[in-house]
Structure formats: structure tokens, C-alpha cells
Amino acid sequence: MRPDSKIKGCTLQCCAILLMAFVSALPAHATFPGKNGRIAFVEGPDIFTMNPDGSDVRQLTASTGGDLATWPNWSPDGKQLVFSHAPAPDFFGQLWLMNADGSNQRLLLNDPGFDLEAPGFSADGRQIVFTRCQPFHNEFPCAIYRIQSDGTGLTQMTPFRIELEDFEPAYSPDGNTLAIESFGRGGILGALYLGNPDGSAIHRLTPAILGAYRPDWSPDGQTLAFATHCCNPDLASIFSIRRDGRRVRRITSDGGTFNDFGASWSPQGDALAFWRVNVFDGSSGIWIISADGSHAKLIRKIAAPSPRPQRLKPRRLQLHPGAPPIPTQIEEGGTLPRWGVAQ
Amino acid sequence: MLMTLSRRFTAPAAAIAFILTCSLFAIAQNGKIVFTSDRSGSWQIYTMNLDGRDQFQVTNLAPTDDDGLFASISPDGKQIAFNYNAGDGPDLFVINSDGTGLRRLSDDQSSFWPRWSPDGKRLVFSTFAGLRSAVIATIPTDGSGKRKLLTTDLWESVGGIYTPNGKQIVFGSQMGGFVSAVWIMNADGSHQRRLTPAALRGQPWGVSPDGRHILGYSNQDSPPALGNGIFVVNLDGTGRKRLAGSPQFHHDLYPSYSPDGSKIAFMSDRFSTDIDPFTYGTFDILTINADGTNLQDVAPAVGSCPFDGNCVTPFWGPSPSGPELTEASVTRATTGAPSEAGSTRNLSIPVSEGKPSDYLPGEELLPDVLVRGLCVVDLSTKKLTGGCVGSMGLHCVGKRDPANCPAGQSARRPEWLQLCVYARGYVDGARSCSVL
Numbered sequence: 001m002r003p004d005s006k007i008k009g010c011t012l013q014c015c016a017i018l019l020m021a022f023v024s025a026l027p028a029h030a031t032f033p034g035k036n037g038r039i040a041f042v043e044g045p046d047i048f049t050m051n052p053d054g055s056d057v058r059q060l061t062a063s064t065g066g067d068l069a070t071w072p073n074w075s076p077d078g079k080q081l082v083f084s085h086a087p088a089p090d091f092f093g094q095l096w097l098m099n100a101d102g103s104n105q106r107l108l109l110n111d112p113g114f115d116l117e118a119p120g121f122s123a124d125g126r127q128i129v130f131t132r133c134q135p136f137h138n139e140f141p142c143a144i145y146r147i148q149s150d151g152t153g154l155t156q157m158t159p160f161r162i163e164l165e166d167f168e169p170a171y172s173p174d175g176n177t178l179a180i181e182s183f184g185r186g187g188i189l190g191a192l193y194l195g196n197p198d199g200s201a202i203h204r205l206t207p208a209i210l211g212a213y214r215p216d217w218s219p220d221g222q223t224l225a226f227a228t229h230c231c232n233p234d235l236a237s238i239f240s241i242r243r244d245g246r247r248v249r250r251i252t253s254d255g256g257t258f259n260d261f262g263a264s265w266s267p268q269g270d271a272l273a274f275w276r277v278n279v280f281d282g283s284s285g286i287w288i289i290s291a292d293g294s295h296a297k298l299i300r301k302i303a304a305p306s307p308r309p310q311r312l313k314p315r316r317l318q319l320h321p322g323a324p325p326i327p328t329q330i331e332e333g334g335t336l337p338r339w340g341v342a343q
Numbered sequence: 344m345l346m347t348l349s350r351r352f353t354a355p356a357a358a359i360a361f362i363l364t365c366s367l368f369a370i371a372q373n374g375k376i377v378f379t380s381d382r383s384g385s386w387q388i389y390t391m392n393l394d395g396r397d398q399f400q401v402t403n404l405a406p407t408d409d410d411g412l413f414a415s416i417s418p419d420g421k422q423i424a425f426n427y428n429a430g431d432g433p434d435l436f437v438i439n440s441d442g443t444g445l446r447r448l449s450d451d452q453s454s455f456w457p458r459w460s461p462d463g464k465r466l467v468f469s470t471f472a473g474l475r476s477a478v479i480a481t482i483p484t485d486g487s488g489k490r491k492l493l494t495t496d497l498w499e500s501v502g503g504i505y506t507p508n509g510k511q512i513v514f515g516s517q518m519g520g521f522v523s524a525v526w527i528m529n530a531d532g533s534h535q536r537r538l539t540p541a542a543l544r545g546q547p548w549g550v551s552p553d554g555r556h557i558l559g560y561s562n563q564d565s566p567p568a569l570g571n572g573i574f575v576v577n578l579d580g581t582g583r584k585r586l587a588g589s590p591q592f593h594h595d596l597y598p599s600y601s602p603d604g605s606k607i608a609f610m611s612d613r614f615s616t617d618i619d620p621f622t623y624g625t626f627d628i629l630t631i632n633a634d635g636t637n638l639q640d641v642a643p644a645v646g647s648c649p650f651d652g653n654c655v656t657p658f659w660g661p662s663p664s665g666p667e668l669t670e671a672s673v674t675r676a677t678t679g680a681p682s683e684a685g686s687t688r689n690l691s692i693p694v695s696e697g698k699p700s701d702y703l704p705g706e707e708l709l710p711d712v713l714v715r716g717l718c719v720v721d722l723s724t725k726k727l728t729g730g731c732v733g734s735m736g737l738h739c740v741g742k743r744d745p746a747n748c749p750a751g752q753s754a755r756r757p758e759w760l761q762l763c764v765y766a767r768g769y770v771d772g773a774r775s776c777s778v779l
Contacts (some may be wrong), residue, residue, distance in 0.1 A: 136621075139566045162568040162621075184565075187522045187541030208520030208541065 031265035032076040032123065032173050033219035034341030038100075039264075039273050040072040040081060041286055041337045044304045047072045047083055049100070052266070052273075052288065052339070054299035060102030061085075069096075070306050071336065073120045076173075078341035082108070082119040082128050093117050095130060097149070100343065108151055117142075118168050122197075123175035125149065131167050134160070144169045144180055144199055157199025168214060171197065173221040177243070179205070181213045181226075192226055194243065205245055212239070216272075218265045218291075225251065225263040225272055232256075238263045238274055238289075251293045252276075264339045265291075273337040275302075286337045302335050374602045375440070377401070377423055378628065378657045379412040386412045388425055390440065390660075393601075393608075393630065395641055401442050405429060413456050416440070416660025417484075418463045423660075424448075424484070426455035426468075435468060437484060440660075448486060459484070460505045467503035467512055472496045479503040479514045479532075493532030494518070502546055505530065506578070507554040513578075515546040515563060523563035527578060538580035545574065548597055551633070552604040554578070560596050560609075561585075568621045573598045573609060586635035594623055602661035606630050610657055614640055628657045 038049040045063040047070070050056060060081070061069035066088030072081050079100055084093035085107075092115040095108040108128065109116060119130040126149055133142035142165045144157040158166045158180070165183040172179065178197055183190045188204065190211045195202035205224070206212035212226040222243055227236045235254035238261075241247065251272065252260045259277040266272065270291055276298075277284040284305060289296040375390040385406035391398040401414075401423060409428035416423055421440055426433040432452025438445045448457075453471035460467065466484055469477045472492055476499040482490040493512065494500040500516035509530060516526045521541045528535040538557070539545040546563035550556070557576050562569040571594040576583040586607070587595060598609035608630050615624025631638045 139568070139621075162566050184522060187524075187544045189517060189520050189522055191520070211520050 031217065031219050031267055031269075031339055032074070032121075032341055033269070034078065034267040036266045036268050036270075037074075037078050037340040037342030039286065039299075039337050039339050040074065041300070041302075041335050042070050042072065042306045043302055043335065044306065045069060047081070047102075049340075050300060052271075052299065054286075057300070058102070060098060061105070068306060071118055072338050073118075074100075074338055074340035075121045075125050076123055076341065077125060078343045080121075080125075081340075082121060084117055084119060086115075091115075095119050095128060095147070100340070108149070109147055109154070115140075120170050121149075122146075122171045123173055127153075129157070129169040129171060129178070131169065132156075133165075136162065139163075140165065142166055144178075158202065170215055170217055172217050172243070173219055177221075178202075179215045179217065179224060181215055183213075192224060192241070205243070206241055206248075210239070210248070212241070214262055216263050216265055219267050219269045225265060227261050227263065235259050235279065236261055238272065249293075251291070252289060252296065253293075260287075262334060262336055264337050266339050267341045273299075273339050275335040275337055284335065286335060305335055374420060374659060374661045375416065376599075376608055376628070376657050376659050377414045377416050379414060388412060388414045388423060388438075390416075390423075393606075393641060399442075401438060401440065402427075402445075403442075409433065411455065413656050413658075415458050415658045417459050418461055418661060420661045422463075422484075424457040424459060424466055426457060428452075432471075435466065435482070446486070448482060448484070449490065451490075454480075454490075456502055458504050461507055461509045467505055469501040469503065477501045479512065479528075481530075491532075493528065494535070500526070502548065504547060504550050506550050507552055511578075513547045513550055513557050515559075517564075522565065525557060525559055525576065527557075538576060538578075539583065543574070543583075544569075545576075549600050549607075550578075551575075551600050552602060558598045558600060558607065560598060566621070567594065567623050568592065570594055571596050573607070584635075587629075587631045587638055588635075592621075594626075595629075596626075597656050597658075599657055599659040600633065601630075601659050605633055606659075607633055608641075608657045608659045 036052055039052055040047060040049045042048075045068045046059055046061045048057055048059050050058070061083075063069050068086040068091060069083055070086060071084035071093065073083070074081055080097055081100060082095065082097050085096045086093045092113075094110045095116050096105055097108050098105040111132065113134065115133040117131040117133060119128050121128060127146050128149055129144065129146040131142050132145045133140050139162055141160050141162055143160045144166045145154060146157060147154045157169070157178070163184045166180050166185075167183070168181045170179045171177070175197060178195045178199060180193050180195070180202070181190065182193050185191070185193065186204075188208045190213050191208055192205045192212045192215045193202045194205050206226065210228045210230050212228050214227045216225045218225070223240050224243065225238055225240045228239050229236050230239070231237065232254055235256070236259050237250060237254050238252040240249050240251055251263070252258070252274065254260065257278055257280060259279050261275050261277075263272045263274045271288050272291060273286055273288050275284060276287045283301070285298045285301045287296055287298050376393060377388060377390045379386055379388055381387070383400070385404065386409070387400055387404055388402040389398055389400050402425070404427055407428055407430060411433060412425060412427060414423050414425035422437055423440055424435060424437050427436055428434070433455040434450060434452060435448040435454045435457050436445060437448055448466070449470075451470065454468050455470070457466040457468040460481075464484055465481045467479065467481045470480045470490065472478045472480070476496050478492050478496050479494045479500050480490045480492045482488065493503075494514070494516065495518070498516055498518040500514050500518065503512045503514040505512055511527055512530055513525065513527050515523050517523060518526065518535070519537065523544045523546050524537050524541060525539040525545045525547045526535055526537050544562045544565050545559050547557050547559040549558035551558065555577065557578060558573065559576070560571045560573050562571050570592050572588065573586045573595045574583055575586060593611065593613040595609050595611045595613065598607050600607055608628060610626045611629050612624030612626050614627055627640055629638060629640050
């Protein structure tokens with residue numbers, strides 16, 4: 001990987017997400033409004049929380065036997081977390097719930113043969129929306145499902161289709177809109193889509209040229225942050241777009257060095273937390289940046305990102321002469337900072 | 344079943360140093376179809392007539408894991424450009440259609456899918472550049488110049504094709520955020536514009552000789568479960584229609600217009616019996632008329648293609664404008680006279696007559712059997728450099744394995760065998776016939 005001075009300063013019109021390389025499929029999220037609370041994140045095989053200044057780090061899970069805990073997401077009241085527990089050796093996620101201090105960990109849904117990822121709460125806290133993926137003839141199609149927080153009422157919201165990966169469902173804070181990211185839908189490499197809460201009437205929000213992924217609702221429900229390789233195929237940046245599709249704005253800059261993923265708005269809407277990877281030395285950390293794109297600050301270095309294995313999804317036919325496997329794929333795992341509401 | 348014969352062979356009176364016997368071939372007036380196959384155990388380039396006859400192995404490339412060999416025939420029919428990956432990545436090569444004159448055009452281990460300009464002076468091809476993405480580029484065919492990149496390295500673009508007037512290049516690209524779409528641009532890379540909708544996932548593969556239509560296939564870069572179908576679209580993006588309506592879960596790929604524009608050749612697994620909905624089946628080479636009618640499976644005449652599953656990437660070339668290979672040239676070759684290619688000589692030794700299909704690899708020939716043929720041998724290394732292909736015979740063939748035929752069943756299809764005969768009289772199925 002390397003910076004390319006040729007493309008610095010390119011406009012959105014010239015932007016591209018070429019190959020969707022190094023895309024991290026992390027849980028889409030709505031940050032629910034409230035006072036800024038703790039940030040949940042993944043380091044190694046476990047889930048932690050910390051204050052927004054990086055202090056008071058607490059470990060919530062204690063994975064053993066090679067199992068992994070990942071995909072944390074806060075309930076609207078900040079009292080619970082839903083997460084994915086991925087047992088070794090195949091790391092197919094199960095949905096679990098726990099209290100904000102890590103107590104009362106309990107299974108919500110074990111779905112053998114399926115990988116349950118990216119869970120998130122509905123605005124009323126009664127439902128969990130998530131991604132359900134199934135290995136299927138060298139593909140890994142994913143569809144959106146939801147389930148009541150008491151474990152009943154499993155419901156499919158988008159279809160399983162061989163060419164389609166629907167990821168990262170997130171209800172808007174007002175509960176009226178579902179946002180997802182989707183790869184391959186309608187021949188579009190990747191984009192954010194909005195739909196009704198039941199998964200109907202899904203329509204594209206972001207232009208194809210942005211290749212937007214990893215949506216996160218702002219607490220006022222008017223804006224979504226997302227990541228895009230628009231302006232450098234090697235380096236993603238955090239952007240935002242209004243829910244009406246207007247006002248695409250850049251929030252972070254790659255500086256020729258940084259891969260920025262996984263933005264999570266603060267409950268007060270004044271800042272975003274995100275995961276930043278230095279592609280030259282491999283170091284990474286959780287950063288906070290003001291909503292206007294100023295004052296980026298490292299709050300925690302991540303010594304060991306989640307070891308969750310990647311589900312590689314090459315899109316390129318093996319028939320293609322001379323073409324090596326193209327990294328047109330989705331990488332899972334990561335630090336997944338999620339900003340919760342203060343209790 | 345193949346007859347199993349084991350008869351004593353005695354060399355003819357002419358104490359030949361070596362005997363390499365394969366089918367007598369001639370370049371027909373009709374334009375050849377060039378295709379790739381690993382029937383010999385490694386991926387090689389072959390040519391054949393439309394009816395599957397006169398198959399000729401053009402190349403004798405070192406075995407490689409890369410099954411991405413692709414070849415196209417020059418506008419005069421005399422040369423073949425292809426990409427070959429010796430291990431580090433694909434490069435462009437040009438070889439004469441008779442298997443002589445192999446030369447390398449690129450040395451970047453990242454170039455593939457070459458197609459000729461109408462005047463034969465340039466190739467348009469795909470190459471990995473800059474940000475690791477494939478872009479469309481051109482390069483002079485005489486090796487005189489550097490490659491010229493025509494598309495951005497921010498997006499992946501593959502499969503450029505010149506229009507017949509040479510003024511435009513049609514290509515497939517992800518530009519704009521699409522899985523794949525058909526684009527067109529001026530030959531200098533300017534004025535790029537998209538012609539097909541995102542949902543088609545289209546990849547162009549040919550332009551009609553009259554310059555009016557683009558030929559392509561759908562669902563590029565998509566899982567095999569989606570299937571691939573052939574479509575045509577006008578050069579302005581209008582008039583798109585599907586041809587040869589591919590059955591669900593089957594794959595029609597790499598369509599190529601006949602030089603006169605009346606037919607289309609393509610590869611398809613629609614007749615494969617070993618297909619399931621989620622993988623590729625065994626590919627045949629089929630033809631249809633340019634209007635989509637008269638689907639024909641030419642594979643029965645293509646010998647082992649439907650059974651080894653590896654007759655792929657057909658490209659239909661024009662009739663060569665030069666003299667065809669004649670009996671006289673074979674006779675000259677028999678004498679060992681140097682060919683124009685220099686160190687490579689065409690040698691053919693008449694040994695005996697008979698059907699090569701009477702023999703199995705490793706068997707001895709009867710002294711009274713004369714098998715006529717021609718191989719291309721580098722006399723300095725005493726190794727084949729190309730042009731030694733199998734002979735056609737009739738025997739029973741079964742799915743992938745001729746031995747699976749029921750006992751007593753007669754031959755159903757002509758089948759090609761890979762035969763090379765040593766001086767000792769052994770018939771060897773291996774590619775690497777060495778000279779004794």
C-alpha cells in the first residue's frame with residue numbers, strides 16, 4: 001500500500017472505491033441521543049468499555065478456548081449491550097446480551113449453520129436487527145433479520161440472494177427508517193440504502209461512485225456517517241450524508257496514511273469515534289474527531305485488533321484470464337468503537 | 344473402447360533420427376477459431392476450423408497453474424496474440440499461427456486479454472497498473488514502443504476491443520461504482536462513456552465486423568449461480584437484446600463474431616450434465632447465427648472438449664491472407680529445410696499408414712502402418728516448439744473417461760488423441776516428446 005499523490009485533492013466526481021479493498025464490515029449503528037457516555041470497543045478476543053478520554057478501561061467479556069466476542073452495540077438507554085459471541089473454530093456468531101458492566105451475559109439466538117453479525121437495537125430497545133449470513137457454494141450471502149430482545153419473533157427482512165450481501169442494519173433513532181449497507185445490489189458495488197422499518201421499500205441513498213459502507217445514524221436522525229474509499233482505493237475515510245441524500249461531507253482525511261473505519265456518533269452529536277489504521281506501520285487506535293472534522297485525537301492505542309477471521313468474498317470469476325484473486329472483498333473484525341449513552 | 348494393440352514395430356529403411364508423428368494439418372481458407380485447452384495436461388493454444396476439424400496445437404508452453412490463457416488472431420490471420428503466465432503473472436506474447444516465431448511483447452507480469460487493432464499494428468489489452476487495478480492499455484505489436492494507459496487506475500477496467508475502424512475502444516469497467524458495465528471511448532482514451540445499466544453487469548467481448556454492434560455477456564464478476572447470457576447492444580447503448588437465451592444457472596461466455604459477422608462462437612456449459620446451480624459445468628464451444636438463431640454445438644466435432652471440460656475462450660479469426668500450408672510445404676518440412684523462423688524447422692516423417700486411434704500411448708507401431716503428420720521441432724534443442732498435435736480417430740467416448748463406455752458400444756464421436764511417435768516406435772501421449 002502506498003499513498004498516491006496523483007489522486008490527492010480529487011473531487012467526489014473523480015472518486016472511486018476501486019475494488020472495495022480492505023472494507024471492514026462492522027455493525028451499522030444508530031447512536032441514540034443522550035449525554036455522552038462510555039465507548040465500547042473490541043480488543044483481542046474481548047469487548048471493553050472506556051470513557052471518551054480513554055480512561056477507566058473495563059473488560060466486559062472473558063473469552064476462552066479461542067472464542068471471540070465482537071460486534072458490541074448499545075441499547076438506547078445505555079444499560080445493555082448486544083454482541084456477537086463467535087465460538088472457535090468456525091467463529092459463526094451467536095447473538096448475546098449483557099449489562100453495561102458485563103454482568104448477566106445471556107444467549108439471545110444461536111442459529112447453527114448461520115453466522116449472526118452486526119446486531120443493533122431498535123429505538124424502543126425491544127428488537128434486535130442483525131445480519132444473518134450463510135456459507136453457500138463459495139459465496140457468503142447475507143440478509144437482514146430481526147428478533148425480539150426476549151428471543152422470540154425471528155423475522156426475515158431482506159431476501160437471501162446469491163449475489164447479495166446485506167450488512168449492518170441500523171434503525172434510525174426515531175425508529176421510522178432502516179439503513180443498511182449492501183454489496184452487489186442492482187449491480188452496484190456497494191452503497192447505503194434506506195427502507196421502511198420492516199425492510200420494505202429499500203432504496204439507494206448514496207451514489208454508486210462513493211461505494212459507501214458502514215452507516216451510522218447521527219443522534220438527531222438527520223445524517224448518516226459512513227466510510228468510503230471514494231478518493232483513494234487503498235485508504236478509506238469517514239464521510240457523512242444527509243438522510244435526503246444531500247450534503248455529502250468529508251469528516252476525516254487519510255493523509256496518505258490512514259484507513260478510517262467505523263464511525264460512531266457521540267450521543268450528543270458533537271463528535272465521532274472511529275477506528276484508524278496506519279497502513280504503513282500497521283498500528284491502529286480509536287480516535288475521536290469533532291463532527292465538523294476538526295480536532296482529531298487518539299484516545300486509545302489498540303495493541304491487538306480482534307483476531308476474528310475474515311470472510312473473504314472475492315467477486316471475480318476464476319475464469320478471468322490473468323486476473324489474480326482481486327481483493328474485492330469484505331473484511332470483518334476490527335475494533336468497532338461504539339459510543340453509548342450515559343446512564 | 345480404444346483398441347488395445349501391441350505390435351512389433353520396425354523402423355523404415357530410412358534410418359531416421361527421430362520420428363514425430365501427428366496429424367497432417369493445413370490452414371484452411373476458412374477463418375480459424377483459436378481456443379485454449381489443457382487436454383494435453385497443460386494449458387495450450389489451439390486452432391481449429393468451425394467444424395472442429397484440423398485442430399492444431401499452436402503453442403508448446405511450459406506447464407503452469409494459470410488457466411487464464413487467452414488468445415486472439417490477428418486481422419490478417421497469420422499471428423496470434425495471447426497472454427501467458429509462467430508463474431509470476433501474465434505477459435503478452437505473439438506467435439505465428441503455424442506455431443513459429445514466438446516473441447514476448449510485455450515483461451511486467453501483469454498484462455492480459457490482448458486484442459488486435461484493425462491494422463494489426465497495436466494490441467489493446469488489460470494490465471495492472473498504479474493502484475493495483477487493471478486498466479486498458481495499448482502497445483505496438485512490433486515491440487517498438489511502450490504501453491500507453493488509457494483508463495484510470497482508480498477503477499478496474501478490463502477487456503478492451505477495437506472497433507473495426509480503429510477509432511474507438513469498447514471495454515468493461517467498474518468505473519462509477521458498478522460491478523461491471525460496458526463502456527466505450529476514443530482510441531486515445533478520451534470521451535469515455537457507459538453504455539449498459541448497472542444491473543446487467545455486462546462485459547463486452549466483441550464488436551461486429553460492420554461496427555454496429557457490441558457483443559458481450561452478462562453477470563461479469565458475479566457468482567456462477569447467476570449464470571451468464573450473451574447480449575448485443577448498439578455502439579450508442581441502444582437496442583440491447585439477449586441472444587441464445589441461456590438456461591438458468593448456465594453460462595454462455597466469451598462470444599466472438601465470425602469474421603464475416605454472420606455467426607457467433609462462444610463457450611457454454613448449457614449442455615453439461617455435470618452442472619449444479621452453483622458452479623460452472625463442462626464447457627463446449629457453440630455457435631449461433633448473429634441474430635441469435637440456429638444454436639449449434641460444434642463440440643461434437645471438437646473432440647475431447649466436451650469431455651475434458653477445458654475447451655475455453657474461443658476467438659474466431661479471419662481467414663489468413665497468406666498461402667495455406669500445402670503438401671509441398673510438408674514435403675519441404677520433411678526434408679528438414681529451415682523454415683523462415685530460423686532455428687525452428689518443420690519436420691515430418693512418414694512412417695506408416697493407419698489410424699492413430701489404433702494405438703494407445705506407449706504402444707508400438709506396426710511396421711506396415713504409416714502415420715503421416717507434422718511436428719515443429721527446434722533442432723538445436725531437439726524439442727518440440729509447437730505444432731505437434733493429436734490425430735483424429737474414431738472411438739467410443741464416455742463422460743470425461745472413454746473407459747466408461749459400455750462394452751461393445753461403437754464410436755459416437757471423433758476424438759482427438761495426443762500422439763507423438765518416437766524413433767523407437769513408441770506412441771507417447773506426453774507433451775514433451777524428446778528426440779532420440
